[in-house]
Amino acid sequence: xxxxxxxxxASPQTQQVLDVELRQVSKYFGGEAAIxxxxxxxxxxxxxxxxxxxxxxxxxxxxxxxxxxQPSAGMVLIQGRDMSRTPAHRRSVNTVFQSYALFNxxxxxxxxxxxxxxxxxxRSQREQRVxxxxxxxxxxxxxxxYPQQLSGGQKQxxxxxxxLVNRPAVMLLDEPLGALDLKLRKQMQVExxxxxxxxxxxxxxxxxxxxxxxxxxxxxxxxxxxxxxxIGTPSEIYDYPQTPFVADFxxxxxxLQGEVEFADSQMxxxxxxxxxxxxxxxxxxxxPDLKTAVVSVRPENIRLSxxxxxxxxxxxxxxxxxxxxxxxxxxCVVQLQTGERLTVMxxxxxxxxxxxxxxxxxxWLPSDCLALAA
Amino acid sequence: xxxxxxxxxxxxxxxxLGQQFKRLLGALTLLAPPGLWLILFLVLPTLLILDISLVxxxxxxxxxxxxxxxxYSRVFNPFDAAFDSVYLQVIGxxxxxxxxxxxACLLMGFPVAYWLALMAPRRxxxxxxxxxxxxxxxxxxxxxxxxxxxxxxxxxxxSFIGWLSGGLPGVQLPEQAWLYTSAAVLIxxxxxxxxxxxxxxxxxLEKLDISLLEAAADLGATPxxxxxxxxxxxxxxxxxxxxxxxxxxxxxxxxxxxLLGGASSMTISRLIYNQFLGITRNWGLGSALSMVMILAVSxxxxxxxxxxxxxxxxxx
Numbered sequence: 001x002x003x004x005x006x007x008x009x010a011s012p013q014t015q016q017v018l019d020v021e022l023r024q025v026s027k028y029f030g031g032e033a034a035i036x037x038x039x040x041x042x043x044x045x046x047x048x049x050x051x052x053x054x055x056x057x058x059x060x061x062x063x064x065x066x067x068x069x070q071p072s073a074g075m076v077l078i079q080g081r082d083m084s085r086t087p088a089h090r091r092s093v094n095t096v097f098q099s100y101a102l103f104n105x106x107x108x109x110x111x112x113x114x115x116x117x118x119x120x121x122x123r124s125q126r127e128q129r130v131x132x133x134x135x136x137x138x139x140x141x142x143x144x145x146y147p148q149q150l151s152g153g154q155k156q157x158x159x160x161x162x163x164l165v166n167r168p169a170v171m172l173l174d175e176p177l178g179a180l181d182l183k184l185r186k187q188m189q190v191e192x193x194x195x196x197x198x199x200x201x202x203x204x205x206x207x208x209x210x211x212x213x214x215x216x217x218x219x220x221x222x223x224x225x226x227x228x229x230x231i232g233t234p235s236e237i238y239d240y241p242q243t244p245f246v247a248d249f250x251x252x253x254x255x256l257q258g259e260v261e262f263a264d265s266q267m268x269x270x271x272x273x274x275x276x277x278x279x280x281x282x283x284x285x286x287x288p289d290l291k292t293a294v295v296s297v298r299p300e301n302i303r304l305s306x307x308x309x310x311x312x313x314x315x316x317x318x319x320x321x322x323x324x325x326x327x328x329x330x331x332c333v334v335q336l337q338t339g340e341r342l343t344v345m346x347x348x349x350x351x352x353x354x355x356x357x358x359x360x361x362x363x364w365l366p367s368d369c370l371a372l373a374a
Numbered sequence: 375x376x377x378x379x380x381x382x383x384x385x386x387x388x389x390x391l392g393q394q395f396k397r398l399l400g401a402l403t404l405l406a407p408p409g410l411w412l413i414l415f416l417v418l419p420t421l422l423i424l425d426i427s428l429v430x431x432x433x434x435x436x437x438x439x440x441x442x443x444x445x446y447s448r449v450f451n452p453f454d455a456a457f458d459s460v461y462l463q464v465i466g467x468x469x470x471x472x473x474x475x476x477x478a479c480l481l482m483g484f485p486v487a488y489w490l491a492l493m494a495p496r497r498x499x500x501x502x503x504x505x506x507x508x509x510x511x512x513x514x515x516x517x518x519x520x521x522x523x524x525x526x527x528x529x530x531x532x533s534f535i536g537w538l539s540g541g542l543p544g545v546q547l548p549e550q551a552w553l554y555t556s557a558a559v560l561i562x563x564x565x566x567x568x569x570x571x572x573x574x575x576x577x578x579l580e581k582l583d584i585s586l587l588e589a590a591a592d593l594g595a596t597p598x599x600x601x602x603x604x605x606x607x608x609x610x611x612x613x614x615x616x617x618x619x620x621x622x623x624x625x626x627x628x629x630x631x632x633l634l635g636g637a638s639s640m641t642i643s644r645l646i647y648n649q650f651l652g653i654t655r656n657w658g659l660g661s662a663l664s665m666v667m668i669l670a671v672s673x674x675x676x677x678x679x680x681x682x683x684x685x686x687x688x689x690x
Contacts, residue, residue, distance in 0.1 A: 068588050088591040089600075101589040105607040115593035118603070166593065 017044040018080065019170050019202040020065055025074035027060050034060040035226040037074070042170075047196050047203045049213040052223035053249065058206045059174060061223070065204065066172050067091045079169055094163035098175040100155045102147035108158050109134070109143040115166040133165040136195070153184045164199065173205040177212065189216055210250050214238065222246050244372050247296035254302070254342045256295045257374055268371050270295055274339040278314055279366040290373060297369035299345035304332065304354075305361050315363040318342075320356050330354065334362050420668065427661035438658050445662035461645070461663070468642040471556070472625040475563040479571040479620045480613070482564070487575035488605075491582070503576060507569045514566060518633040521562050525552035525634065554636030562630035567620045574619060578612020579605075611681060618678040622671050642667055 022040040026033060035057035042048045050058040063069045064076055067088030076084045083091055094115070102111050112133050116126045134140045137157035147155055156176065163171055176192070177185045193216055196203050207213050213220050214234040221231045222245075230242045241247035244255050256278055258270035263282070270278045270293060278295050309315055316336050324331040330346045332354065342362055346354075354360070426432060430444030447454040449461040486506070494502055509517065524530045531552055552558055586608065590600040606613070628643040635641070642663060649660025 066588075066592060068591075088588065089594050089596055093592075095589070095592045097585050097589060099583075099585055101583065101585040103586060103589075103604060103608075105610075114590070114595070114603075118590075118593065118595040118599045162589075162593065 018042065019044045019078065020204065021075075021077040021080075022061070022064070023075040023077070025061075025064060025071045025076060027057075027064060027069060028072045033226050035064075035223075038226075038228055040221060040228065040231075042202060042204060045200050045202055046218040047193075047205070047216055049205045049207055049217040049220045050223060051207055051210060051213040051220050051250075053208060056223040057226040058208075058223050062095075062172050062174055062204065062206045065170070066093055066095045092168055093170040093172055094166050094168040095172040095174065096156075096159045096163050096176050098178055100147075100159040100179075102155060102158055102162070104147050107144050107146055108139065108150070111147065111158060112162045112165050114162065119166075129165050133161040136164065136198075137161045137191075152180055153188065156180065156188060160195070164195070164201075168201065170202045170204060173203060175207055176205065178207075178209075185212075192216060214250070222249060224249075240370065241296065241372070244294045244296065244374070247370065247372060252299050252343060252345075253296045254299065256297070256340065257292065258295070259292050260290055267366065268293065270371075272338075272340065274336075276316065276336065276338045276340060278369070280369050280371045281366045282371055292374045294372045294374045295369050296372055297342075297364055299331070299343045301368040302342060302344045302362050302364050304334070304344050304346045305363070306358070308361055309363045311363060311365065313363060313365045314369075315361060317359065317361050320354055320358045320360055323354055323356060334360060336362070423661045423664050423668075426657055427665050429658045431656065432658035432661075433655050434657065445658045446666075448659065449662065449666070464640050464645050465642055465666070467556075467640065468625055471559055471563060471631070471639075471641060472621045474560050475567060475624040476617050476621045478560065478564040479568050480617060483568055483571035483575055483616065484613075487572050487579050490572070491576050491579035492584075503573070506572055509565075510569050514629050515633075517566065518562055518629050521558070521565065521634055522553060525558050525561070527551060527553070529553070553634065554639070556635070556639050558634040559631050559639050559641075562634040563624045563627060566627065566630060567624050570623070571616045571620050574616035575609070575612055578609045578615075582608055614681045615678060618674050618681075622674050626667065626671065 018041050020040070020042040022038050025038045025040075026036045028034065038057075038061065040061070050061055052058045060069065064071055065078070067083065067086060067090075071084055074084075075082055078091060078093060103114065106114070109130055113126055113130045116129060121129075130143075131140070134143055137160050139154065139157050139161065142150065142154060142158075147158065150158065156179075160176075173192075177188050180188060189212060192203075205213075205216065214237075217234060219231060219233055220237050222229045222237060224245050230237060230246045232240075237246060237250050241250060247253045248255060256270065256272055256276070258272035258276075258278065260268060261271045261277070262269040266282060268280045268282050270280065272278065280295050303309060308317075316338070318334045318336040320332055321335040321341065322333040326348075328348055330348050332344045332346055334342050334344055336342065344362060427445055428441055428443070429438035430440065430442065430448075432438035444454075444456070448456045448458065449465075451457055452459075490499060490502055490506070522529075529552070532550070535550075582605065586604055587600055590604045591597075595603065626643055628647060631639055631641040631644055632647075635644075646660050646663050646667070648654050649656045649663065
């Protein structure tokens with residue numbers, strides 16, 4: 001078995017060299033499973049996000065890769081080698097902590113030099129690397145400050161530089177932008193992307209912010225209750241969620257559960273308990289023959305009109321329950337006559353005069369929704 | 375007509391003055407009892423001691439001769455006819471005991487505090503801390519007597535040594551005199567002040583951010599490097615506070631050196647006692663020695679505050 005190392009210039013799409021691999025990994029804390037039987041393959045050079053609500057096990061997964069926790073079962077491989085029992089200080093990964101975890105008894109420069117100093121790198125080489133890292137995160141003029149004299153965004157940059165300066169095989173980012181305000185977060189997102197492209201290092205990021213995961217990642221793993229629900233590219237995750245949880249967690253969606261009334265090779269017909277019939281294409285979702293299913297329809301795929309629409313498919317009448325003005329869009333909750341409520345995202349056009357209680361029709365094509373296993 | 379707004383304003387300012395006065399009165403009422411206490415039982419006695427210390431040769435029933443620095447000169451000035459180096463020796467020995475006790479407490483206390491704060495099972499933590507400071511619930515006199523029964527010639531320690539040499543044929547461990555030696559004083563002082571050191575270090579280590587230790591390991595630091603480059607610097611204010619507190623209290627301790635120490639382990643606190651209630655009865659000299667000690671301890675407390683301050687400034 002020979003381990004081939006491919007040059008890091010190759011694009012992440014074409015190569016299949018794995019930087020991080022989790023095989024059947026479980027972690028128990030006092031008998032309770034934080035994660036269970038997880039398999040994960042993270043390719044060299046990719047920006048990989050682990051996304052999920054709090055308590056889903058995403059941080060535990062990251063800590064297992066970093067070496068702060070040992071797996072209860074299974075194997076953690078980094079660059080093809082089993083690291084399950086290797087302590088954190090002997091792994092070629094570096095972490096950017098959620099709380100930054102900067103050493104407040106050291107200057108910015110000493111913080112960044114810490115990793116090189118403990119590895120006994122020579123002074124001149126060390127100084128050069130630290131200067132480069134400071135340059136990279138645009139913090140050159142703050143070298144002699146102490147962390148407590150920096151703003152949140154600046155601390156974030158120092159934390160990034162302190163990890164990057166070690167030239168790790170894998171960078172681990174634990175909710176790196178969680179503590180920043182919206183504007184700064186957007187700015188740092190761009191910088192993270194730039195850094196990732198510039199350095200070609202594998203990034204593994206943990207986040208609960210689906211927008212952040214969608215905009216930054218090459219691939220995303222969505223986690224729930226210690227399990228991986230789905231792994232895929234942002235568009236795969238968004239357009240073809242495989243479970244109702246993923247559909248609901250990534251973006252916004254309307255979920256309609258019902259009994260399968262009729263099914264052929266192309267179409268499913270569902271009847272909800274309220275008596276609504278929903279048609280859905282079954283091209284992508286390769287559902288086995290189920291008695292019940294869930295239909296997911298995105299708010300932006302629903303058309304809202306005041307006259308009865310002409311298209312076939314799914315069309316229902318109701319009235320506007322709530323309306324939220326979002327500038328470019330209107331966010332409406334429509335109460336159907338049958339009783340269900342649907343969220344509709346409507347482009348904001350001035351000719352429409354939607355107010356609460358306005359009678360409306362909602363409609364969407366069977367190809368604009370997805371059938372999922374309940 | 376013009377008088378009315380003026381009088382209104384006047385009344386208003388009167389009201390304001392009244393409120394200010396009330397506030398001042400409130401503060402004074404709260405501060406007066408402790409303030410009076412401090413003045414009556416701390417400031418005045420200290421000034422009294424300072425006054426007495428300036429009268430050389432003042433003994434009960436005798437008026438001293440003159441007023442001046444004679445008592446201090448006896449202790450510090452080698453060119454004074456009345457100079458006796460024994461006083462400096464006693465001060466030196468007290469410093470030695472205090473330093474030794476502080477070091478011993480730090481070396482023994484740090485691992486204990488570290489274990490309590492970072493490694494002990496969380497739900498046992500409070501129980502363990504209480505268990506560790508349990509000795510403080512008994513009188514220090516009782517504790518000293520307990521050590522006498524351990525250290526005396528026929529005590530537990532020598533019996534244990536005897537049992538050991540009985541168990542190891544061919545090895546004859548010498549029976550030692552432990553009681554009334556410097557070793558006994560150091561053992562007693564360390565035993566007395568270790569819980570304080572552990573408590574202070576525990577408080578400091580408990581506040582330590584675990585993610586800093588993880589960050590150090592993450593950056594490739596071995597556990598030893600993490601300890602010296604992160605844990606110790608991060609807890610330095612706690613270490614300084616613990617050391618200074620143990621140093622100050624062990625320097626002033628009277629019970630342990632009196633009960634466990636012999637004639638050769640005279641400390642400054644015992645010496646002062648002797649000047650007032652013992653055989654020598656030289657109140658002037660005793661007061662001068664007291665002033666020296668008060669000054670030294672004040673200096674230590676100033677250091678403690680300075681370190682504390684710098685830390686809080688850094689944190690802010």
